[in-house]
Amino acid sequence: MTPSTGPGGPCGAPHDTDCSEVLERVFFFIDNELPTADFAQIQAHLDECGPCLQKYDLERTVKTLVQRSCAERAPQGLRDKVLLRIRQVQVEITETRLD
Numbered sequence: 607m608t609p610s611t612g613p614g615g616p617c618g619a620p621h622d623t624d625c626s627e628v629l630e631r632v633f634f635f636i637d638n639e640l641p642t643a644d645f646a647q648i649q650a651h652l653d654e655c656g657p658c659l660q661k662y663d664l665e666r667t668v669k670t671l672v673q674r675s676c677a678e679r680a681p682q683g684l685r686d687k688v689l690l691r692i693r694q695v696q697v698e699i700t701e702t703r704l705d
């Protein structure tokens with residue numbers, strides 16, 4: 607009876623870092639808020655652990671979507687200016703044709 611493998615994970619492969627530990631810190635990993643040593647540790651785990659990588663991808667995708675939907679509110683004024691400019695150009699073209 608010799609424990610031949612480490613902590614292991616959902617994928618069944620042995621890992622230096624426990625999966626639950628990685629998933630707890632994956633939010634900080636996405637935000638780049640981890641010390642370099644921890645960052646490298648999580649990165650190494652994601653490289654070799656499919657289930658954790660999937661979870662990380664999902665969290666990152668959700669975070670990106672949220673950030674994008676927030677960012678779209680900002681350039682509303684710019685959008686109006688562009689639309690106004692397009693209408694002005696259309697009027698100019700119309701007037702040129704009438705001449």
Ligand SMILES: [Zn+2]
Nearest residue numbers: 615625655658
């Ligand atoms: Zn894992």
